[in-house]
Amino acid sequence: MATDRDTVLEAAVGVLSRRPTAHLDEIARAAGISRATLHRLFPGREALILEVGMLGLRRFAAALDTAAVEDGDARAALRRLVDAAVPDAALCAFLAGENQLYDDDRLNDLWEVQIARLHALFLRGQQQGVFRIELSAAWLSEAFFDLVAGIGWAVQDGRLAPRDAAFSLAELFLGGALRRPDTTGTPESTDTAPAVQNDPDRKPETDTP
Template identity: 80%
Template sequence: MATDRDTVLEAAVSVLSRRPTAHLDEIARAAGISRATLHRLFPGREALIREVGLLSLQRFAAALDTATAGEGDAEAAVRRLVEVAVPDAMLCAFLAGENQLYDDENVNALWEIQIERLHRLFLLGQQQGVFRIELSAAWLSEAFFDLVAGVGWAIQDGRLAPRDAAFSITELFLGGALRRPSSAPSTPSSARATETDTP
């Protein structure tokens, strides 16, 4: 029976996301294949990690597509994105934690494209009056992705039930990111200091 590459890559994520230095033997066992089969699929550790990174980025790009991020109501788009991203939260965790990926120009270029798509989503939400304007769209993008990654780790460690993941992300993230119309935006302390220093 042919070995499904994506299944092997997902098994690798389950190991590498928590033990970045895990041996290829461990990864092969997690995938239910021999080390020889793993080596036929991926000629070395660097190739395996690169393929996992590319798969992770492809899945996140697909989630952004499915959620139609950047179109219509931004809050609704974020809620849709959470629903479709949660099943691949462990892949997001891998992206967030694997330093070796930063040495790959192609992976970095793909990452920049996806984080820019998130940035545009939150910028749109700020323009719509949905998200707080005292929090930069760039920071909201990073915080959102890191929260999805954190959910991936929490699910893997048994600290969060998969069925509660989407609700947990939505409540925590939107609870802090949504604009509060009843109160004026607070000014960051650094900005206050600058204003105070101005003659």
């Protein structure tokens, strides 16, 4: 029976996301194939890594499609994206950790398309009054993707149960890590500091009265 390339790639990401310098022999063992078979499928380490990266981006693009991130309420769209992206969080972890991937123009172009779609989701959410406006849509996009990657690492290392992954991601990102008071009139928190610092009319603080 022919070896399924995507199955081999998924085995590879399970190894490489934990051990980026793993030898091809280790990857072949994880995939249940010989080193010779691995070499027939992928002529070298660089080719294998690039193919894993392309698989990761294709899966993330598919998650964006499944979640219909361009449609409707941004909060609901983000929750759909959480459910769609978490099953492939290990691939996102690989993408986040393998910087050499982005030397490839084809992969880099595909990444730019997907991150732009995520950016547009957060920008729409800000316009709808769903997401905080003192945090840029670009930063929210990067933070979300990195949290998905973090879920991938945590599940792989046994620090997070797979069944809790989507809930943990949605609650942390949408709710924030800090508990906020329910009442108004409380002292200003550090969460609002960036907006104050970015105020062009604000005069510099000095130590003198």
